[in-house]
Amino acid sequence: MSKFSDDHLVSLIVSSTGKSHLRQIHAVLLRTSFIRNSDIFHQFLSRLAPRDLDYSRRVFSQRTNPSVSHCNSMIRAFSASETPSEGFRLFRALRRKAFPPANPLSSSFALKCCIKSRDLHGGLQIHGKVFTDGFLSDGLLLTTLMDLYSTGGNSADACKVFDEITERDTVSYNVLISCFLRNKRTRDVLFLFDKMKNEVEPDGVTCLLALQACASLGALDFGKRVHDFIDGNGLGGALNLNNTLVSMYSRCGSMDKACEVFNRMRERNVVSWTAMISGLAMNGFGKEAIEAFEEMLKCGISPEEHTLTGLLSACSHSGLVDEGMMFFDRLKSGEFKMKPNLHHYGCIIDLLGRARLLDKAYSIVQSMEMKPDATIWRTLLGACRVQGNVELGERVISHLIELKAEEAGDYVLLLNTYSSVGKWEKVSELRSLMKEKSIHTKPGCSAMELQGKVHEFIVDDVSHPRKEEIYSMLAEINQQLKIAGYVAEVASELHNLDSEEEKGHALTYHSEKLAIAFGILMTPPGTTIRVTKNLRTCVDCHNFAKFVSRVYDRVVIVRDRSRFHHFKGGFCSCNDFW
DNA sequence: TTAGGGTTAG
Numbered sequence: 001m002s003k004f005s006d007d008h009l010v011s012l013i014v015s016s017t018g019k020s021h022l023r024q025i026h027a028v029l030l031r032t033s034f035i036r037n038s039d040i041f042h043q044f045l046s047r048l049a050p051r052d053l054d055y056s057r058r059v060f061s062q063r064t065n066p067s068v069s070h071c072n073s074m075i076r077a078f079s080a081s082e083t084p085s086e087g088f089r090l091f092r093a094l095r096r097k098a099f100p101p102a103n104p105l106s107s108s109f110a111l112k113c114c115i116k117s118r119d120l121h122g123g124l125q126i127h128g129k130v131f132t133d134g135f136l137s138d139g140l141l142l143t144t145l146m147d148l149y150s151t152g153g154n155s156a157d158a159c160k161v162f163d164e165i166t167e168r169d170t171v172s173y174n175v176l177i178s179c180f181l182r183n184k185r186t187r188d189v190l191f192l193f194d195k196m197k198n199e200v201e202p203d204g205v206t207c208l209l210a211l212q213a214c215a216s217l218g219a220l221d222f223g224k225r226v227h228d229f230i231d232g233n234g235l236g237g238a239l240n241l242n243n244t245l246v247s248m249y250s251r252c253g254s255m256d257k258a259c260e261v262f263n264r265m266r267e268r269n270v271v272s273w274t275a276m277i278s279g280l281a282m283n284g285f286g287k288e289a290i291e292a293f294e295e296m297l298k299c300g301i302s303p304e305e306h307t308l309t310g311l312l313s314a315c316s317h318s319g320l321v322d323e324g325m326m327f328f329d330r331l332k333s334g335e336f337k338m339k340p341n342l343h344h345y346g347c348i349i350d351l352l353g354r355a356r357l358l359d360k361a362y363s364i365v366q367s368m369e370m371k372p373d374a375t376i377w378r379t380l381l382g383a384c385r386v387q388g389n390v391e392l393g394e395r396v397i398s399h400l401i402e403l404k405a406e407e408a409g410d411y412v413l414l415l416n417t418y419s420s421v422g423k424w425e426k427v428s429e430l431r432s433l434m435k436e437k438s439i440h441t442k443p444g445c446s447a448m449e450l451q452g453k454v455h456e457f458i459v460d461d462v463s464h465p466r467k468e469e470i471y472s473m474l475a476e477i478n479q480q481l482k483i484a485g486y487v488a489e490v491a492s493e494l495h496n497l498d499s500e501e502e503k504g505h506a507l508t509y510h511s512e513k514l515a516i517a518f519g520i521l522m523t524p525p526g527t528t529i530r531v532t533k534n535l536r537t538c539v540d541c542h543n544f545a546k547f548v549s550r551v552y553d554r555v556v557i558v559r560d561r562s563r564f565h566h567f568k569g570g571f572c573s574c575n576d577f578w
Numbered sequence: 579t580t581a582g583g584g585t586t587a588g
Contacts, residue, residue, distance in 0.1 A: 076583080146584085178585055244586095269587095271587055275588045
């Protein structure tokens with residue numbers, strides 16, 4: 001074996017990939033003096049550990065005096081494995097022996113172990129030692145620490161750590177941005193995207209994160225700016241960025257732009273197709289989503305679970321019952337090499353519920369091979385609301401209570417179900433129960449972006465500086481719509497008001513109506529009105545928007561909790577399957 | 579997986 005030189009051996013190690021090959025190399029090392037060479041052993045272990053953790057655990061424990069890098073290779077491998085907590089245990093054991101000496105890299109790897117195993121306590125221990133260890137100037141360790149707080153939902157502490165980093169680079173900014181995104185501070189993401197440019201250059205990851213924030217806010221204009229930045233900085237060819245752009249434009253209700261990006265892509269994978277299918281689904285283009293799915297199969301790309309979710313939700317949002325059931329059967333048959341998951345079931349139950357086939361939906365819930373989760377029950381509850389099925393609605397709520405998963409929105413759905421069939425005594429009973437349980441409903445809130453500024457409205461909003469104009473515009477719209485045949489749908493109103501007139505009055509000030517009135521007031525004729533709503537839009541507001549689109553000849557795009565409604569010429573893209 | 583490390587698509 002002496003024919004090996006150091007260089008030969010190292011290149012052999014570096015080029016080997018298989019477990020057995022690496023074990024053979026280990027045998028060679030053991031038979032020669034190379035095993036005593038710390039550098040070569042490091043090369044070997046860093047190659048072996050991520051590929052064969054069990055074997056490297058043994059190899060490592062046989063080493064009498066492991067070096068810093070040997071230990072780090074092990075901790076690193078654990079941090080990427082299924083048993084990350086073992087990495088932290090190893091780190092602690094080594095620290096107790098104080099050999100090899102502490103170093104920022106092993107602290108970083110150990111932190112990763114804690115983050116992955118959701119061990120906040122362990123992570124805090126490492127943070128507690130950063131100062132005494134003298135690692136305060138290690139930007140990379142601090143960046144990992146930010147991620148610890150970020151995953152623990154503590155963005156304030158992540159910010160504090162960020163402030164302590166003396167030399168921030170793009171990655172430290174990215175980690176902060178990803179922290180904001182994860183913790184729903186989406187506006188801060190956009191702010192930081194602009195601000196960081198004074199210090200460092202945003203990269204592809206930054207753009208990816210910023211696009212996700214735009215998608216979640218529905219901030220189309222900002223999204224376009226990020227798109228320009230991508231093209232202007234030579235990042236336009238990246239597959240992941242293009243996929244995210246398709247998703248961002250879809251989630252901002254701009255299918256034209258989403259298709260444009262998709263059609264221009266030189267390379268497409270299953271994620272690209274899934275983004276496109278889900279985007280079409282979300283925007284009510286069910287037939288087009290199905291066409292895209294078939295096109296994808298023709299291209300020889302196999303669908304994944306997300307793809308089927310997009311496809312089935314396309315069917316449910318467009319009321320394509322037969323098509324949806326057909327795809328569901330094909331899914332169950334194993335044609336797509338997967339089994340239906342909770343999301344797929346959710347789509348099918350939604351589809352049947354919207355189509356008023358409640359019994360069938362319920363029997364599918366009962367036949368599921370896995371335990372229905374809260375979302376499944378909630379979907380069924382939505383169907384009960386559509387159909388005014390009080391009895392099943394009550395049963396569903398009891399399932400949610402059993403799962404300890406009931407939310408304010410669920411009670412609102414049940415309230416809606418009661419009020420839709422005029423059970424006012426039940427409504428007030430449930431209201432007092434909610435009071436007792438101190439369940440607070442989220443107020444409906446609609447937002448409209450106007451020249452880069454977001455205007456928000458809540459029900460009966462009187463806080464807007466131009467409220468008087470808005471309210472008189474709304475009164476005028478109501479007048480015009482009435483002439484065109486619009487009648488307020490009183491069942492949408494939750495409260496048991498005394499007269500029909502009063503009910504009609506209370507409806508007038510739903511947040512989306514205020515936002516639409518504001519849009520008509522502030523934009524020139526013909527401009528598309530885009531409204532984003534935090535909850536599901538009610539029957540009456542849906543009707544209202546349809547009439548507005550015809551009477552005022554405007555395209556009105558309302559983003560709901562989960563989907564878009566494109567109103568044009570008195571019709572909605574959802575075919576009233578909202 | 580090219581530099582022992584931190585961020586990343588549907």
